[in-house]
Amino acid sequence: MIEELISALKGKGFCLYPKSIRKTEGGATIFVAKRGCEKFICVIEGSNPIGLSPEAAPAVENIGFYKLSWENYLKLKEVLPIAPSPCNKKASFGTGDRLGLVTAAHLDVLSRYPVLPVVAQQSPRELMKEHRTFKSVLLDAVMGLLESGYTGAFGADA
Known part of the structure; x- marks a missing residue:
């Protein structure tokens, strides 16, 4: 196929x-x-x-x-596990990828460790400065998640 x-x-x-x-x-x-x-x-x-x-x-x-x-x-998100979730691990790791450009690579690496990846990250100040919204940050992170094939939990703090 x-x-x-x-x-x-x-x-x-x-x-x-x-x-x-x-x-x-x-x-x-x-x-x-x-x-x-x-x-x-x-x-x-x-x-x-x-x-x-x-x-x-x-x-x-x-x-x-x-x-x-x-x-x-x-x-x-009704048919795929692509919604952020609360931290269910002892540790989390914020990737710092503000634009979602390397989310797929981050998830590929972090999937090997017992951490919750936090991939949708951007502060309110950064959102204003970059003329972005939480939705756009989350969508960029989700595209990377889909691209990578990652199926685990992830966090968002934008």
């Missing part, structure tokens, strides 16, 4: 993040793909459609491409 996905996407200029492939209980396959500088949440619907919208790029075969908007995040 992965080879067919990679081939279909490559023919349309997309690069698949293989670690990102996940199946939902409803049978949907969800993964992250990139074209140029843009990342997309890609969905092959199962028996229970997730209902993301609007499509951000034309479909390739039966694959829908979506931006990770707040509305789409709310729908995705």
Whole structure:
């Protein structure tokens, strides 16, 4: 399946993040793909459609491409464990990745240790200075989480 996905996407200029492939209980396959500088949440619907919208790029075969908007995040967290959670470990580790650019790499490393990664971090002062919102910080962190294939708990303190 992965080879067919990679081939279909490559023919349309997309690069698949293989670690990102996940199946939902409803049978949907969800993964992250990139074209140029843009990342997309890609969905092959199962028996229970997730209902993301609007499509951000034309479909390739039966694959829908979506931006990770707040509305789409709310729908995705109903079928995937992508919501921040309280610290359930003796230790936590704040990554300090203010823009979510290396969240996937941080999660890859931190998944090897008994810590709760805190990946969505930005102070109120930084939010104002960067003209960002908590939602945008969380969405950037979640995209990295999806890209990495990480399935454990994570924290947010933006």
